[in-house]
Amino acid sequence: MRRAYPWSFFIGNILSAVYTVLFAYLTYNYVFLGQMETRFADFAGTGDYISYVVLGGTVYSLAVSMLMIVSRALITELREGSLEALLLTPSSRKGYFLGTGLQGLMRVGIEFSFIILIGWFLGLNLTHINGLTAFIVLSITIGSFFAQALVLGSIMLYFRDTYITQNTLFIVMALVSGVTFPVQYLPGWLQPLSMMMPLNYGLQAFRSSVIEGSGLWASRNELTSLIVLSLIYFGIGIWAIQVTEKRVVEKIFD
Template sequence: MPVAWATLRRTWTMTSRAYPWSYAVGCLLIGVLTIGLSYLGLHAIGGGTVAEDFTARTGGADYLGYIAIGAAGYMFTVRMLLWSSKALITEQRQGTLGALLIAPAGRLPYLLGFTGFALLNTAVEVGLLGGFAALLGVTLPAWHPLAALAGVVALTAAVFAVAVVLGALMIVAGEAHISQNTVFLAVSLLCGITFPNSYLPAPAQWLAELLPVTSAMDVLRDALGQGRPLGELAPRLVTCLALSLGYLLLGLRLLPAAERRAVERSF
């Protein structure tokens, strides 16, 4: 994958030389504030206990553990989407999209290179968030390493597939903020980030099942919070990978037409 490796190295070099650390801190604060405010709410309002309804829906009473996994998964999703989906529209804004389109490089390896860089960058930020959670006493007493690894792979695949579709839509529309923020809002509300999506109305739950991030988060929670082995997580894992494949194929089908439309709009 020479194209993917070259893209990763280029992005790493550019970012390491001119990366706004204040922006990185701001992104990290999303997870820090989510966990911190949840800690205060649990102890100052809830008296350190959770409702029986929450325990029944989640299979456990570890509220802070639930929030920490959700906050880490959400920050991972947001940061990966920010890097991966903005790859093509960044080229468009810099005026290099036309040169990229005529270059002898496949679009999928190029996007995989961006995603590889995003994965390395995001892993550091999620690690820092995990350290903050540990300072507040959040622990994962029961977790299965192999199942957890499968959950991370599933979430990465889900976010990458959604990013390909989103990237195609953004270069057609010529904008990024509204499109990305809409996806971020949908993920935060529908995918069980800070509360079980079983609390949602039935139509919203059906909509949540159409997003591969939902099933990926279920795998992560069951692996990290419940310690379930990989065999028990297979149904949700298969659902996530099937949806991710569908999104990826849709995105790759949309990209050629989206690129032509983007070039036409530039004239």
């Protein structure tokens, strides 16, 4: 496990989320002295900024980890020289990605728990959490990240690039998905991008279940959008992977 999945990925994802939460905590308490404008509560649905940012940073870290784990699978095979052998096997490609994602959940679960623990020490309020709803919402959200990762993986395999492609997506996700501030604060021309990000809908539903203790019915619109978006990403991803694999095989045998 240590040879295949470096500890640097694990530690880096945790530190990235912790830095986001810690920066928000220091800014909120020592720069703005715990004061928020009235529009924040209207847009976010809560006046608890610390809980808002902690949950945003935690789920964002979850999204980054799942996207990296699944999307980098095939291009890692290509770099290691095992992609040709993999493509010649009769194994299910969906099963291959599903197995990769399930294995990654073990590491992601540790990261998630660790960040939540740190957030709790910084002021995350869990007194109203609806545990069952939060678990269901998180499961659906993880499924959406899996579907999005298929599209990202096909793009990275096509261009044979990981760094620029994945980090561009991660930056856009952090900006337009409401990780540290509501989407309504964005310029009008940027807000439609948030509708393309599963993270946006997953965060809204997850925050509602944790901060307010709301049930599934209260987040039905966000969950519906999340499921529809997941199906779209999944369909595009499976098709794109098949097309990209053919192109890669042609280059291997040229």
